[in-house]
Amino acid sequence: MDTKYAGYYCQECDYVAHLPCTYDKLLMDGYVDISVTLDAQFEEISLEEGGVVGEIKHFSHQHNLCLGDKEIEDDKFCEGCGQLILDSFYKCEQCKFFLHESCAKLPKKKRHLLHRHPLTLNSRGDCMFYCSACKHPHRGFSYKCDECYYNLDIQCISLPETFKHEGHQHSLFLAISSMEKCKACDSSSNCYGAFFEPVFVCTERDFVLGFECASLPLEARYDTHLLKLTYTVEDDSGEYYCMICKEKRNPNHWFYYCEKGGFAAHIGCISVSWRS
Structure with a gap:
């Protein structure tokens, strides 16, 4: 086992295990709960041909939202994740409010390996919050812990525990805590130096990706x-x-x-x- 990468270690018996090996075992034995509450935060108002939901009432906005039927001429940003609208979206016909279809249909609650409590979808509007994973300020939606001050923005909570990024040839695995530098931006260039934070690691090469860079739009x-x-x-x-x-x-x-x-x-x- 390469000691440069994070792993699980027992101090009493010197037992060591790779992150992906331990994670798969915990899932199989039922010790890790990453279940998602599928209760939606919107109400279907009308259906179009083919069962497409054409109009919804979303908890984050006072007016009904209609499915966009044409490309947006000017740059518009999603009120949920804050990123540019480049794919299917819902919009308010009365004011400049836009939501990615995927953001409009986010579940009410989620669980994540980074936090021990369930997280609830909240609309922050223009109020800023700091994401506990990427450490950046955001507006829009967050998944917030009801028991303690813990927030994840939509991009960070949407990252799976294991995924393949087009910027690296191998699969990356979530490491709960690491002091490795992000290879995409070199974390030592910020004021904190090398971070002791959750990152994604490659177990085959010397490659680490911080949440900030892992959640960047392509x-x-x-x-x-x-x-x-x-x-x-x-x-x-x-x-x-x-x-x-x-x-x-x-x-x-x-x-x-x-x-x-x-x-x-x-x-x-x-x-x-x-x-x-």
Whole structure:
């Protein structure tokens, strides 16, 4: 077992186990409960052809919401997760309120391995909250613990305990607590240095991904540019700059890039648009 990666350890008998091996065993034996309460937070008002829910009443908004039937001309952000509307959505015909279809149909309660209590879906509106996983301020929806001050934003709670990210060739596994640096952004560049926080780890390579980078959208928009999350430098020039803040970019860090316009930007310079 590679000691660089997190694992489970018994101090009394020196028993050691990989994270994925222990997790699978706990699930099989019923010691881990990641059940989801499927009670929806919306009421179906009308059905369209094919059983599609065309109109709903959602707990987060005073008016009924209708399923969007055409592309949005201007950039609109989801009031639930705060990210750009790029796929199916519901909208209010009376005011500028938009929800991804997936955010509109989130369950009322969820459980997550990062927290011992059930978490309840809340609409924060314009009130800011800090996500306990990625440590960033957010508006919109959160899953909140009713017993203690613990919040997860929609992107973080939606990440599975094991998943495959297109930025890495192997599967990544949730590590509850680690001091490894995120390979996508190099966590030592922030004021906290290496973090002792939940991360995703690869058990085959020296690769760690923090929640902040694991939850990044694969596509974003800035001005007229449709940007894609990019993992390797765009050319071999050796000089790389962010076209928003004009500062240098670390060639080893992930960034957002529009190939058509040759537009590149720091992750942080783009993400501020949906986190503010």
